[in-house]
Amino acid sequence: MRRPVTCYPSLLARDERIRRKAERDWSRAFERLTHSADERHRSGLQAKGNEAKKSTSSITENLHCNGGTRVRAIMSTEQWSRPTRATSNDGGMMVERKSDRWRAWCECCRVSNEEGKVEQRDERSVDRLENAGEKNGSGNLVGVGVMNGDLDPPAEHLVIMVNGIIGSADDWKFAEEQFRKRLGKSVLIHRSARNSAKATFDGVDTMGKRLAEEVQQVIGDAKGLKKISFVSHSLGGLISRYAISLLYQPSAPEEGRSNATIEGLEPVNFITVATPHAGSRGSQNLPFLLGVKFLEGSAPYLAHLIIGQTGKDLFLTDGNPKKNIPPLLRRMVTDCDEGLFLSSLKAFQRRTAYANVIYDRCVGWATSSVRRRDELPEIRHEPLDARYPHIVRDEEWKGKVSVSASTGAAAAAPDSYADAMEEEIVAGLNQLSWRKVDVSFKGVGWFKAFNVHSIIQVKTTKQMEGKDVIDHIIDKHFLLENSDDFHQISDSTKVLDSVGIQQ
Numbered sequence: 001m002r003r004p005v006t007c008y009p010s011l012l013a014r015d016e017r018i019r020r021k022a023e024r025d026w027s028r029a030f031e032r033l034t035h036s037a038d039e040r041h042r043s044g045l046q047a048k049g050n051e052a053k054k055s056t057s058s059i060t061e062n063l064h065c066n067g068g069t070r071v072r073a074i075m076s077t078e079q080w081s082r083p084t085r086a087t088s089n090d091g092g093m094m095v096e097r098k099s100d101r102w103r104a105w106c107e108c109c110r111v112s113n114e115e116g117k118v119e120q121r122d123e124r125s126v127d128r129l130e131n132a133g134e135k136n137g138s139g140n141l142v143g144v145g146v147m148n149g150d151l152d153p154p155a156e157h158l159v160i161m162v163n164g165i166i167g168s169a170d171d172w173k174f175a176e177e178q179f180r181k182r183l184g185k186s187v188l189i190h191r192s193a194r195n196s197a198k199a200t201f202d203g204v205d206t207m208g209k210r211l212a213e214e215v216q217q218v219i220g221d222a223k224g225l226k227k228i229s230f231v232s233h234s235l236g237g238l239i240s241r242y243a244i245s246l247l248y249q250p251s252a253p254e255e256g257r258s259n260a261t262i263e264g265l266e267p268v269n270f271i272t273v274a275t276p277h278a279g280s281r282g283s284q285n286l287p288f289l290l291g292v293k294f295l296e297g298s299a300p301y302l303a304h305l306i307i308g309q310t311g312k313d314l315f316l317t318d319g320n321p322k323k324n325i326p327p328l329l330r331r332m333v334t335d336c337d338e339g340l341f342l343s344s345l346k347a348f349q350r351r352t353a354y355a356n357v358i359y360d361r362c363v364g365w366a367t368s369s370v371r372r373r374d375e376l377p378e379i380r381h382e383p384l385d386a387r388y389p390h391i392v393r394d395e396e397w398k399g400k401v402s403v404s405a406s407t408g409a410a411a412a413a414p415d416s417y418a419d420a421m422e423e424e425i426v427a428g429l430n431q432l433s434w435r436k437v438d439v440s441f442k443g444v445g446w447f448k449a450f451n452v453h454s455i456i457q458v459k460t461t462k463q464m465e466g467k468d469v470i471d472h473i474i475d476k477h478f479l480l481e482n483s484d485d486f487h488q489i490s491d492s493t494k495v496l497d498s499v500g501i502q503q
Helices: 016-043 049-056 169-186 197-201 204-221 235-247 293-314 341-346 414-429 464-477 484-502
Strands: 063-066 069-072 084-087 094-097 105-109 141-147 157-162 187-191 227-233 266-273 350-356 391-397 434-439
Touching (some): 157 169, 169 227, 169 464, 197 204, 197 293, 204 235, 227 235, 235 266, 235 341, 266 464, 350 464, 391 464
Parallel strands (some): 157 187, 157 227, 227 266, 266 350, 350 434
Antiparallel strands (some): 063 069, 084 094, 105 141, 391 434
16 A cells, blocks of 8 residues: 655645646746735735735645756745645545645745746745845746735834833833834834843843844844834833944944944934933932932942842942042943943934933932933923823923033042032933923822833833823824924934034
8 A cells, every 4th residue: 555645734746737736826826926016016005914814825835846856835924724634536645735824924935947946035034024026047036025915115213122120021012012003114113132130130231232232133134224213211221322332333434424323223213211311329319218318328338239230330339439430320421432422322313311200219300301400390290282191391401511521529428429420420411402201190099109110111001091101202203203393303403412512
């Protein structure tokens, strides 16, 4: 008895009738797919995801022979349906195949049968889309990429989302969904995953290096990117500021770069949400201490026992005043041998700091809004726009130098030294123009009031009060990007930055 031949999930058919039928089915399916792709490309219309399912539901992965040469059609799916077994009695051959319903994307490969040569395309990332109609050396169409049924050009704007302390990439999951819903495929969203959980205790510099490597990898894997923006929560803002100093590429006319870039991309938005830019020292910067003198005095020397090197960075105890070595956060408002921190931040068209006015137990209003404590404006709770019920202030800060940025602060007492460092950090950042957006969650209830540090980010779907903050970020920074107002604001921002630093 002849032993059945089984190929799973591919179809191996030596029988002439089955071979011809498989070849004919494949040819028809591919023609439908390419015709649909060409039509959408020419008309510029965006197809819905279910169209991809309809147009490719009959395609099966198959492997057949042509004149003794094995010819392969490659397709990849995220989810296969249950396998179905088809039996042919001609020649006693049993073949096993899988029918597929394409849920998210497919990659197809068309082969050249004229000389028995096989031509195939590499699989592409789900998040990228290759242009349809690639041609081989002889000018024949050899492949087409499909993602969600659309054949749009690759995204040009990369948005990096960075989580805060003890956080993870999932913290930005809701925001990513809103970005995709509002902006479609015009942006490529990447939620950073290198610094999560206990890895956020390793110090700002170590985490910044890891983030820089991650961004380099994302940019290297993607195609067609032209712009980059950062959206960071809490400690993630400091991590991002360190990372961009490593990715910063100054303008070099001799190399064809008239403007500075971040890893070769045009820097657009640098957005921080409840970030302790000036550290966490003192009850106003860390309201959790409740103003208790004992807690304020002991926290800087105990923090590293709980959150490692990050504790030293946040409480400004990592420097050495005797050797005139300032803390890391103080160095991060200058251009030094460690990195071009100020220049890299200045390269962005827009810098925006979102800050909780009240209830935030982790990051105070002053440090997250890049203000001195005595410069805090009057607290208000009335919204500026009904669309954003929790946005209570939205103002532009014109960059200027208000104090000397010297590092020789007297170290007569630890508190006075820390106060001097904090003053210089705020002054250094305020050399640049900032958009300072104040957020008030008054009225959310006493239980949620203890968690506004997460609500402003909408870390979970149970914290939907902060949705208007996400909408504000999208509307005022990304949907506005293609308007004339945005470019006028960007040009004025560059002027303000140059004037502020030169003063």
